[in-house]
Amino acid sequence: MGALEVLRTIHEKKIETERPIVIVDWTNEEGSRFAPAMLASGVWAGALDKDWAYNRTDINGKRFVDELERIGYKGTVPSKKWPVHAYYEYHIEQGPVLERERKIIGAPKGILCLHWYDIYLEGEANQVGPTPMEGRHDALCAASEMILKVNELPSRMGGNMVSTVGEIQNYPNSRNIIPDKVHFTVDIRSWDDDLALNAWEDVKKDFEEIARRRGCPIRMEETWRVAHSPFDEKLVQRVMDTADDLGYPALHMVSGAGHDASYMNQVAPTAMIFVPSIGGRSHVEIENTTWEDCEAGANVLLHTIIGSAMEV
Amino acid sequence: MGALEVLRTIHEKKIETERPIVIVDWTNEEGSRFAPAMLASGVWAGALDKDWAYNRTDINGKRFVDELERIGYKGTVPSKKWPVHAYYEYHIEQGPVLERERKIIGAPKGILCLHWYDIYLEGEANQVGPTPMEGRHDALCAASEMILKVNELPSRMGGNMVSTVGEIQNYPNSRNIIPDKVHFTVDIRSWDDDLALNAWEDVKKDFEEIARRRGCPIRMEETWRVAHSPFDEKLVQRVMDTADDLGYPALHMVSGAGHDASYMNQVAPTAMIFVPSIGGRSHVEIENTTWEDCEAGANVLLHTIIGSAMEV
Numbered sequence: 270m271g272a273l274e275v276l277r278t279i280h281e282k283k284i285e286t287e288r289p290i291v292i293v294d295w296t297n298e299e300g301s302r303f304a305p306a307m308l309a310s311g312v313w314a315g316a317l318d319k320d321w322a323y324n325r326t327d328i329n330g331k332r333f334v335d336e337l338e339r340i341g342y343k344g345t346v347p348s349k350k351w352p353v354h355a356y357y358e359y360h361i362e363q364g365p366v367l368e369r370e371r372k373i374i375g376a377p378k379g380i381l382c383l384h385w386y387d388i389y390l391e392g393e394a395n396q397v398g399p400t401p402m403e404g405r406h407d408a409l410c411a412a413s414e415m416i417l418k419v420n421e422l423p424s425r426m427g428g429n430m431v432s433t434v435g436e437i438q439n440y441p442n443s444r445n446i447i448p449d450k451v452h453f454t455v456d457i458r459s460w461d462d463d464l465a466l467n468a469w470e471d472v473k474k475d476f477e478e479i480a481r482r483r484g485c486p487i488r489m490e491e492t493w494r495v496a497h498s499p500f501d502e503k504l505v506q507r508v509m510d511t512a513d514d515l516g517y518p519a520l521h522m523v524s525g526a527g528h529d530a531s532y533m534n535q536v537a538p539t540a541m542i543f544v545p546s547i548g549g550r551s552h553v554e555i556e557n558t559t560w561e562d563c564e565a566g567a568n569v570l571l572h573t574i575i576g577s578a579m580e581v
Numbered sequence: 582m583g584a585l586e587v588l589r590t591i592h593e594k595k596i597e598t599e600r601p602i603v604i605v606d607w608t609n610e611e612g613s614r615f616a617p618a619m620l621a622s623g624v625w626a627g628a629l630d631k632d633w634a635y636n637r638t639d640i641n642g643k644r645f646v647d648e649l650e651r652i653g654y655k656g657t658v659p660s661k662k663w664p665v666h667a668y669y670e671y672h673i674e675q676g677p678v679l680e681r682e683r684k685i686i687g688a689p690k691g692i693l694c695l696h697w698y699d700i701y702l703e704g705e706a707n708q709v710g711p712t713p714m715e716g717r718h719d720a721l722c723a724a725s726e727m728i729l730k731v732n733e734l735p736s737r738m739g740g741n742m743v744s745t746v747g748e749i750q751n752y753p754n755s756r757n758i759i760p761d762k763v764h765f766t767v768d769i770r771s772w773d774d775d776l777a778l779n780a781w782e783d784v785k786k787d788f789e790e791i792a793r794r795r796g797c798p799i800r801m802e803e804t805w806r807v808a809h810s811p812f813d814e815k816l817v818q819r820v821m822d823t824a825d826d827l828g829y830p831a832l833h834m835v836s837g838a839g840h841d842a843s844y845m846n847q848v849a850p851t852a853m854i855f856v857p858s859i860g861g862r863s864h865v866e867i868e869n870t871t872w873e874d875c876e877a878g879a880n881v882l883l884h885t886i887i888g889s890a891m892e893v
Binding site for chain 1: 719865
């Protein structure tokens, strides 16, 4: 709602700008129902094909385009980029850094690279009681070793990255049958694309060794790679300066999460404004930000937008 | 079908026995839909309460008793034990031992103890990108360490047991969220009840240490314990001797899986007859036994039954 408040303030104060101001609420930023994330901004920026996006399906096989039509959200204006002078996106940090550093505004210099992998393991299912330990091919044990390797990867690579296994499916998932199929995901992020790639090459060797040792054939898919994305330096500095002018302690940082700003950054000068997440928590029900911090972020958004919109 | 063949043979050959022969096909031996396993034999033997069994529900909340009625399987004769002179159960081995030892008939001296545990871990969910590795509480990493401890347990305890994690649920199970809840199962079996208990005490300490170190509170439930169950020595010997008389190589062994014979063993002299599982595989679609081995087992069943039924 920060953006709407900004528009109302500009309207009430009768501020006249040199450039038009457009507010956008991108559809399907999370991608939780229709993967991938940032679907609409990707189409608008020309990074994703519109028909491909329309045909994304949810877990029940429903198509994105049909659901847009059903709820009356399929517009008539073509979703296609036009020249943009400056793009600002206001967001919660979704991490603990601002709170820890006692800052109110974060000005990310850009977004970390994002590499997604899908790992498929095969084992040999058997009733657990009569099957001796020797000669077992337990796909869940192989996956467990790999999950720990992913967890240790950042410290092994010397920091400056995060890597996580968030999702696992185990089959047949019965307490008295040795698991014969496991799928899990790997998420690697860094400001340094090469470090992230090297980390993957490194952990891939571990995976292969574990799979071989446990007799569990492995298949690895390189699902998605987005390079790290530095924002426009001038706009980032404007966020820092504006926070400073308004008396909000601000921090030059990075964004660990992807945002619509990632795609916008490909077609227009872009920056983001972060406000603290309480306890660093996000993507959980207790995700929260104080109203005071929300107001601070909205004020920074207002003044950065006006600053850019006043430029001839 | 081995048992029906046996009855037919006795009938066709006009064999007159001193004791009546009863064939039983116990309902719900696996317990896959209505847990626990061996529900009907447990009620008949008096180890489980009939009403409690009736009220077991499947994953859709349907009650066992209602489904029995629906398919016309709820009989009118009380399911209650009566004196039994000898009980024989014919089964596939569900393991690789007979095949490896090139035997056709297995005569288990009894069934391993069976201990089931349920482990619940709590972590802290967060968006993976903006959350540094330090300070994470990743419940799936904690579970992975524990799963490997369970896998190493038999060799640490000096063998003579198996231990397995077959089932895991991970929440929210999203590739970009740190897991904050994991449930997994532990299955421990041994001929030596004390060894199995000591193994649990041992691995429990590991679990507590891992949970503490990773800041993931743990809850452990001791779900089910069945002591090891030695069969009737005379009947087991009869199975060995009968196989010998018929020219089938036989092996004195143990049963790693639970069977209806476990409950029957509490109320009557009991023995089992095993035939080889091809490749040691069971509880999978390719589970199989050659027709020749099936016939061998049925012949042993026939002659052991006649042997016991001829006893005054």
